[in-house]
Amino acid sequence: xxxxxxxxxxxxxxxxxxxxxxxxxxxxxxxxxxxxxxxxxxxxxxxxxxxxxxxxxxxxxxxxxxxxxxxxxxxxxxxxxxxxxxxxxxxxxxxxxxxxxxxxxxxxxxxxxxxxxxxxxxxxxxxxxxxxxxxxxxxxxxxxxxxxxxxxxxxxxxxxxxxxxxxxxxxxxxxxxxxxxxxxxxxxxxxxx
Amino acid sequence: xxxxxxxxxxxxxxxxxxxxxxxxxxxxxxxxxxxxxxxxxxxxxxxxxxxxxxxxxxxxxxxxxxxxxxxxxxxxxxxxxx
Numbered sequence: 001x002x003x004x005x006x007x008x009x010x011x012x013x014x015x016x017x018x019x020x021x022x023x024x025x026x027x028x029x030x031x032x033x034x035x036x037x038x039x040x041x042x043x044x045x046x047x048x049x050x051x052x053x054x055x056x057x058x059x060x061x062x063x064x065x066x067x068x069x070x071x072x073x074x075x076x077x078x079x080x081x082x083x084x085x086x087x088x089x090x091x092x093x094x095x096x097x098x099x100x101x102x103x104x105x106x107x108x109x110x111x112x113x114x115x116x117x118x119x120x121x122x123x124x125x126x127x128x129x130x131x132x133x134x135x136x137x138x139x140x141x142x143x144x145x146x147x148x149x150x151x152x153x154x155x156x157x158x159x160x161x162x163x164x165x166x167x168x169x170x171x172x173x174x175x176x177x178x179x180x181x182x183x184x185x186x187x188x189x190x191x192x193x
Numbered sequence: 194x195x196x197x198x199x200x201x202x203x204x205x206x207x208x209x210x211x212x213x214x215x216x217x218x219x220x221x222x223x224x225x226x227x228x229x230x231x232x233x234x235x236x237x238x239x240x241x242x243x244x245x246x247x248x249x250x251x252x253x254x255x256x257x258x259x260x261x262x263x264x265x266x267x268x269x270x271x272x273x274x275x
Contacts, residue, residue, distance in 0.1 A: 016267075016268060016271060017271060019266070019268065020263075020266075020268045020271050023262065023263070023266065023268065027254050027259065027262065028251060028253070028254055031252065031254045031258070032251050032252055035252055041255075041258075045258050045261070045262075048254070048258065048262055049261070049262055049265050049266075052262065052266055053265065053266070056266065106199075106200070106203065107203070107231075107235050109238075110230075110231045110234045110235065111234065111238075112233070112234035112237050112238060113238060113241070114237040114238050114240065114241040115237075121241070121245060122245075126245075127249070130245060130246065130249070134246075145246075149243060149246050149247055150246060150247070150249065152247075170207065170208070173207060174204075174206070174207040177207055177239060177242060177243060178203075178206075178239070180242050180246070181235070181238055181239045181242040184238070184242050184245070185238055188238075
């Protein structure tokens, strides 16, 4: 990310080249977050456009308390969650305390598939099973897992994006990982027979 | 997997895998795993799960999606050579 106060000043005074640079450098992260969160390329494109349109309007008021990258992640996360909520109005808000049991129960799958050959683990069918597993994660766990383990943000950055404490991020990440392990174990255990 | 030690281990696994657990606790986990095949399987497969996801490739933003984005943002007439 091009940093510094000069770049921010150029953005805030409406310099189109600076804004184009912001888009160029961050469109990949925004698109991937939305695609992984929503699982639909068309919706990911809509979130991509919404994110940068919102950012453009909000830039004059941006106070620089977080990095521009974190700020864009926040806008994109909110846009993705809003879309999911419109489709499933009963889902749980990301900042509500977690009461659901997802990923919080004892492991049931105890087959050790970790030494399966790479071609089995990395096959396109396996990748599809992995994507499906993520898409079925409850939203409050999914967004944390995507930001932390797929997009590579730190625990602190993930907390900043979602307005969660580091403890809450860690708890959700742990539950997400256990949940996904369970799902992949069911899938890969079948391949060991 | 029902023993109290297994339950305790399970709650600390992410910190253990992320290298964020104290050395003494890591040693306790490793000692327990040496005699508990169930926990060993959970740790190995959890590590593998995280590794598999972390190595998934990022999708490139398709060229047509980029073009429409620049058009919506009215940046399509700019030269993007930063």
